[in-house]
Amino acid sequence: MADKKDILRETDDEARSLARKLVRQARYAAIAVLDPETGDPLASRVLAGTDVDGAPVILISALAPHTAALLADPRASVLFGEIGKGDPLAHARITLKSKAVRVERDSQMGHHIRQRFIARHPKARLYVDFPDFAFFRLNPLSASLNGGFGRAFALTADDLLINSPVLEELAAIEDSAVAHMNVDHSEATDTIVTALTKSTKTGWKVIGIDAAGIDVAHGDEILRVDFPYTINEVDELRPMLSRLLESA
Amino acid sequence: MADKKDILRETDDEARSLARKLVRQARYAAIAVLDPETGDPLASRVLAGTDVDGAPVILISALAPHTAALLADPRASVLFGEIGKGDPLAHARITLKSKAVRVERDSQMGHHIRQRFIARHPKARLYVDFPDFAFFRLNPLSASLNGGFGRAFALTADDLLINSPVLEELAAIEDSAVAHMNVDHSEATDTIVTALTKSTKTGWKVIGIDAAGIDVAHGDEILRVDFPYTINEVDELRPMLSRLLESA
Numbered sequence: 001m002a003d004k005k006d007i008l009r010e011t012d013d014e015a016r017s018l019a020r021k022l023v024r025q026a027r028y029a030a031i032a033v034l035d036p037e038t039g040d041p042l043a044s045r046v047l048a049g050t051d052v053d054g055a056p057v058i059l060i061s062a063l064a065p066h067t068a069a070l071l072a073d074p075r076a077s078v079l080f081g082e083i084g085k086g087d088p089l090a091h092a093r094i095t096l097k098s099k100a101v102r103v104e105r106d107s108q109m110g111h112h113i114r115q116r117f118i119a120r121h122p123k124a125r126l127y128v129d130f131p132d133f134a135f136f137r138l139n140p141l142s143a144s145l146n147g148g149f150g151r152a153f154a155l156t157a158d159d160l161l162i163n164s165p166v167l168e169e170l171a172a173i174e175d176s177a178v179a180h181m182n183v184d185h186s187e188a189t190d191t192i193v194t195a196l197t198k199s200t201k202t203g204w205k206v207i208g209i210d211a212a213g214i215d216v217a218h219g220d221e222i223l224r225v226d227f228p229y230t231i232n233e234v235d236e237l238r239p240m241l242s243r244l245l246e247s248a
Numbered sequence: 249m250a251d252k253k254d255i256l257r258e259t260d261d262e263a264r265s266l267a268r269k270l271v272r273q274a275r276y277a278a279i280a281v282l283d284p285e286t287g288d289p290l291a292s293r294v295l296a297g298t299d300v301d302g303a304p305v306i307l308i309s310a311l312a313p314h315t316a317a318l319l320a321d322p323r324a325s326v327l328f329g330e331i332g333k334g335d336p337l338a339h340a341r342i343t344l345k346s347k348a349v350r351v352e353r354d355s356q357m358g359h360h361i362r363q364r365f366i367a368r369h370p371k372a373r374l375y376v377d378f379p380d381f382a383f384f385r386l387n388p389l390s391a392s393l394n395g396g397f398g399r400a401f402a403l404t405a406d407d408l409l410i411n412s413p414v415l416e417e418l419a420a421i422e423d424s425a426v427a428h429m430n431v432d433h434s435e436a437t438d439t440i441v442t443a444l445t446k447s448t449k450t451g452w453k454v455i456g457i458d459a460a461g462i463d464v465a466h467g468d469e470i471l472r473v474d475f476p477y478t479i480n481e482v483d484e485l486r487p488m489l490s491r492l493l494e495s496a
Contacts, residue, residue: 007311028336030327032280032291041289043280043325045341045394063255065392079278079291083330085468087371088276093293123335144313146293220333 008152015153017226019145019160022080022094024050024215024224027121030079031058035065036072047124048080049117052171052210053162055137056080056096057103057113059124062132074100076138094145096160098138110135112171119178119207120215120222164211164230170237174209177237181206181214188245189216195248197223209237256400263401265474267393267408270328270342272298272463272472275369278327279306283313284320295372296328297365300419300458301410303385304328304344305351305361307372310380322348324386342393344408346386358383360419367426367455368463368470412459412478418485422457425485429454429462436493437464443496445471457485 009015029048032041044066046058056078060067070076081093103110113135118125127133143155164170181189182205190202193216201218208215213226227240257263277296280289292314294306304326308315318324329341351358361383366373375381391403412418418425429437430453438450441464449466456463461474475488 028331030278030280030291032278032289032325034282034287034289039282039287040323040345041280041282041325042345043278043291043327043343045327045329045336047337075288077280077289077291079293081293083276087369088293089295095291097288097290121335 007150008154011153011155011159015145015147016155016159018092018147019094019143019153019155020054020226021224022092022145023048023056023096023160024054024213025222026056026080026082027220027222029056029058031066032077032079033066033069034073034075036069042066042069047117047121048078049113049120050208050215051109051113051116051137052167052174054160054210054212055139056098057117058136058138059117059121059128059133060136061130062134067134070100070136071102076100078138090148092145092147094143094155096138096143097141099141100136100138103135103137105134108168108171109137112174113137115175116208120217162210162212162230164232166232166234167211169234170209170211173234177209178206181209181241185241188241191248192225192244193223196225196244199223214241255398256402259401259403259407263393263395264403264407266340266395267342267391267401267403268302268474269472270340270393271296271304271344271408272302272461273470274304274328274330275468275470277304277306279314280325280327281314281317282321282323284317290314290317295365295369296326297361297368298456298463299357299361299364299385300415300422302408302458302460303387304346305365306348306384306386307365307369307376307381308384309378310382315382318348318384319350324348326386338396340393340395342391342403344386344391345389347389348384348386351383351385353382356416356419357385360422361385363423364456368465410458410460410478412480414480414482415459417482418457418459421482425457426454429457429489433489436489439496440473440492441471444473444492447471462489 026048031046035042049057076098078096083091140157140160145153189204193204204216204218207217212230216223274296279294283290297305324346326344388405388408393401437452441452452464452466455465460478464471
C-alpha cells in the first residue's frame with residue numbers, strides 16, 4: 001500500500017480555485033457532526049451559503065438533531081460538490097473540517113449572512129426568521145479536496161478564505177451593489193458569465209458580490225466568477241466589474 | 249419550541265417503501281465516520297450498493313481516511329437521497345445509523361456483494377479487485393427518514409431490511425436470473441418498469457433480483473421495483489416475475 005502522503009498532489013492555484021468554487025457554488029452540503037448523547041457520527045443534509053469571506057454558512061432548525069449536536073460540540077465536517085453524469089466519484093468534491101459558530105441574528109454579521117443567504121435561497125425567506133431557525137458559520141480549519149480519481153489535495157483555511165481589509169465594508173454595500181447589477185446591468189452580467197464560465201445561458205442574476213468575485217444564479221444553478229485578483233479598497237469594485245465586462 | 253417527538257409521523261408502509269427505495273436506488277452516499285486520531289466527525293462521498301437483504305454496501309480504498317476510521321471504530325452514519333430540481337430540502341433523504349463490517353473478499357457474501365456491486369457500477373470492475381479496495385457492509389441499526397418539509401419518520405432496522413428465509417439461496421442464482429432477464433426478457437423488463445414506476449424510458453437493464461423486488465438501471469438512473477410481497481421460496485421467483493409482467 002502506498003503511503004497516504006504519496007497520493008496528495010501539491011496544492012496549486014488551480015486546486016485552490018476549484019476548492020473555493022465547490023463551496024461557493026453550493027446550494028446544499030452533507031454535514032457530519034457528533035451525537036451529543038452517544039458520540040456517534042451523524043450525517044445529514046443542510047442548506048448552504050457563504051459569508052463574505054467565503055466561509056460556509058448553514059441555516060438549520062432547532063428541531064433537527066444536527067443543531068443540538070453543534071451546540072454541544074462545534075466540530076463539523078462538511079462535504080460539498082454536486083454529482084453530474086457518469087461515475088459519482090469522478091466528480092470533484094471537498095470536505096471541510098470546521099468549527100461551527102452560531103450567528104447572532106441581530107449582529108452586523110447576522111444581517112449580512114441573512115441577506116446573502118436569502119439571495120441564494122429565495123424560498124428560505126419563508127422560514128429564515130422563525131425563532132427555531134439559526135445560522136451557523138462553519139469556520140474552516142482545513143480541507144481535503146478530491147478533484148476526481150488520483151487528484152487529492154490538502155488545503156489550509158487560508159487556501160479557502162478571502163483575505164481583504166474591506167470584507168466588512170463591502171458587505172455593507174453588497175445589497176445595493178447586487179440590486180444595481182440586477183436592475184441596471186443584467187446584460188452585462190450575462191456577458192460576463194458567458195465569457196468567463198462554460199455557461200451559454202442568459203438570464204443570470206447576481207446573488208453576491210465580495211472582495212474576490214461575484215456569485216450568480218440561474219434557476220437552481222449557482223456559478224462563481226472570480227476576479228483576477230482580490231480587491232483591497234471599496235473604490236476598486238466598480239472598475240473591477242468594468243474590467244470583467246471589457247475582458248468578456 | 250415543539251417537542252421533537254411531535255414532529256415525527258407514525259411510520260407506515262409508505263414511509264418504509266420510500267426509505268427502502270432511497271437506499272436501493274442510490275449510486276452513492278455521504279458517510280460520516282469518526283477520525284481515529286482526534287474523534288472529529290469526518291464526512292466523505294462513497295460509492296454505494298446493497299446486499300441481498302437491502303443493507304447498504306460501500307466499496308472503499310485503504311488510501312481514503314474513512315477506511316482507517318471504520319477499521320478503528322465501526323460506527324457510521326450514511327445519508328442517501330439524490331437532489332432534483334428546486335429546493336434541496338424538499339427532496340427526500342434518509343440517514344442510516346449503522347455498524348460497518350468489512351466483507352471478506354473470498355466469502356460467499358463477498359462474492360454476492362461483488363457481483364451485485366459490479367452490476368450497479370460497471371466501471372468499478374476496473375478497481376474492485378485491487379488489494380487496497382474493500383467492501384464494507386453497513387448493518388443498519390436505525391434510520392431517520394425525511395420525506396420533505398414536516399415529513400419526518402423514525403425507522404428500525406426491520407423497517408429497512410428484507411426478511412426472507414431464501415435470501416442466500418436466491419443470491420446463489422441471482423447472477424443467472426439477472427442474465428436471463430437481460431438476454432431473454434428485456435422487453436418484459438421495460439414493460440414492468442414503465443408500468444410500475446414513473447419512467448417512460450425503454451432500455452432498462454436488470455442489475456439485481458432479491459426476495460422483495462428487482463433493481464433496474466438505465467444509464468446513471470437506478471430504480472427499484474418492489475414485489476407485492478416478499479417471497480419465501482426460490483420457486484416463487486419465476487411466477488412472481490410473470491405476475492409483475494401480467495399486472496403491467
